[in-house]
Amino acid sequence: MKKVIDPWGSGLLEDYEKIIKDFGLEVFNPKLFPKPNRIMRRGVVFAGRDMEIISDAIKKKKRFYVLSGIMPSYEKIHFGTKMVVENIKYFQDNGAETYILVADLEAASTRGISLEKARKIALDFHIPAYVALGLDVKKTNFYFQSENKEVMNNAYEFAKKITLNEFKAIYGSADPGKIMGAVTQVADILYPQFKERMPGIIPVGVDQDPHIRLTRDVVKRVKEKKFFLPSSVYHKYTPSLDGSLKMSKSKPESCIELPEDIENVKKKIMRALSGGRDTLKEHRKLGAIIEKDMVFELMKQHLVEDDRELNKIYKAYKSGKMTSGELKKIACSKMEKFMNNLNKGIEKARKQISKLKFVKFK
């Protein structure tokens, strides 16, 4: 198998090699896509399914779509969501019809959040945050699942195509709410194709791959309509600041949410797992262990846009010229700028909410 490309190293690489093998994914090749974005260039986007058809559509200017869902459970997102939005933006900028749906039905069936509450959270927070992160509102079609009769109707038809055991095999477990949420996602993923058959790409974190697999299984079984199998790209998790695979709210000291009070965040960064050596002398001599450094990983994934700048930091840190403390201070300063921009962006986007293009339903 082709190895995952990660030009600036990550200690968690083996985990992703295993995921690729277990899930039967293709390794992501940034050369498939013109002017790949930061996370694509840097091996953070590491895998996908049926990516060539999307590459082809971009290059030949054929019609295709990018789609993603908002889970409006509370007024925060995490770095994974930020990466999803960055990938949506990439495909949007490269000609994709863009669909963003609010998964209010899934919020109800899996988390017991009322449709009214889900709607409010999405309009007050998630949609503005997505816009702040770069989504072009003029080019984006929004809808709420609960208003999309076609999506709901198709969810029922798709439910007939799968068995409980298949569902359990894909998701690990099954309960009524989860099943309804999942088959509705299948209908969402295919929704742009109800009117017009075209390829579509779904950018997700690897933990969302079950939805992609379920959709692809259903597409293969639907005889009445011919859909393109959905394509997908997967980004790595932003690792927990303590070095484990994934940030988790259950360990708040190692997890940064967006947005979050910047002074809090700085404290967390200063305490993060570092690749610096035990003594300054040793550090100058041996240099940092980059693969162990969670702050460098954060900068690589999120905080440093320019590759040359990242490369400079990488060399200085790896050679021991830059200390772990210095690296963390740079990260704090960049994080502060990012968080300020995000907050301002959300404020600004809230005022634009009336300009959103919602899909019109009969």
Place this chain on the structure above:
Amino acid sequence: MKKVIDPWGSGLLEDYEKIIKDFGLEVFNPKLFPKPNRIMRRGVVFAGRDMEIISDAIKKKKRFYVLSGIMPSYEKIHFGTKMVVENIKYFQDNGAETYILVADLEAASTRGISLEKARKIALDFHIPAYVALGLDVKKTNFYFQSENKEVMNNAYEFAKKITLNEFKAIYGSADPGKIMGAVTQVADILYPQFKERMPGIIPVGVDQDPHIRLTRDVVKRVKEKKFFLPSSVYHKYTPSLDGSLKMSKSKPESCIELPEDIENVKKKIMRALSGGRDTLKEHRKLGAIIEKDMVFELMKQHLVEDDRELNKIYKAYKSGKMTSGELKKIACSKMEKFMNNLNKGIEKARKQISKLKFVKFK
């Protein structure tokens, strides 16, 4: 436990005693309801849940509703459906708001029938058949599940209230389509209460009790809205002509569908399990074994409206004055009249389809 009242006997009584015990039902008491209909008077309606609240609503002219669903799988109904319609008509005549929904989503999710096909079958056959059997179109609110956003939306919220194990305990098995069908039925059953809290009665065959139980379980758990627990009444099966509990399409010689070619039906009746004795001499001496006679049961359940007439036949047959052949001929003649009326009624009702009162959705 109070015994099931069955004034004209049935060999299958023990089965229903067991059902009442196992499902925790109340024995049906025809005295609860003014001028009970034929199947209520004769112990064919044999059990229910929370019937007093409906009795009270009728007597005090309080608002309540009766609701039932059409499963549009193919263009036939069976005698069980006929009894459902007769009970709907009874409650409609006694002041109930009447709702008839077409379970097109359930047909899609459990049987793979497309929404278009389900719609066509319901409009061409089931609704006209229901009207032919006595439903007052002017007083009935019809809707298709697939058009009822509120029902679909609530189905997702209700799904969160139940676990897979509970579902399996109630239904015996679970698959994605069945689960979606069932939670949507829960939403249907409560739909008239979305705008106005009021008691409602659902007339069903005992095999439909799982839906009633699931709905009652959900109602107890929904904190956000206060619903009345749905009431229900249960009718017995029309037994198979060979004497087993229930007519089944898998044994076509012992099953009568509605409508069906009358010459075929007559042949089936003539061959049905009889309570007549082996010789005429013995029959005259001992009389018929009514509990074994499937044709008498058919007449009791469906073909003889007048109690005095039924009583005369009962006495003549039981005493041996009337032979099994004579009984069957009477049954054939009455069946022919019924089937003719049904066919004419369906034809006539098809022309009224434009007058149906469909629920208007935004």
